[in-house]
Amino acid sequence: MSLESHLETLQQRHSALDSEIAALRQKPAAGDTEIQELKRKKLVLKDEIERLRISRN
Template sequence: MSVQSHIAELERRHAALDTELSRELQRPATDPTRIAELKRKKLVLKDQITRLRGDSTVH
């Protein structure tokens, strides 16, 4: 898998988490633990994307 395709997959997963987070926030009884978990996962993906983009400009 090329770096670009890996970044694209991470971006797809990040967008899916964003959609899931939006749905969770619209529920009448939101679960704060679930919201925190989704936000943490999004942040981890964003960090991976940023790191890969930085690494790919060096090569």
């Protein structure tokens, strides 16, 4: 897998998590713990994307 395709995959996963978080916030029974876990995963992906972008340059 090339670096560009890997970055694109990570960005897609990041966007998917963003959508999932937004959907959970709309549900009255959404647990804060679940939302926080998704936010943590999203942050990990963001950090990985930035790390790869920096190493690419």
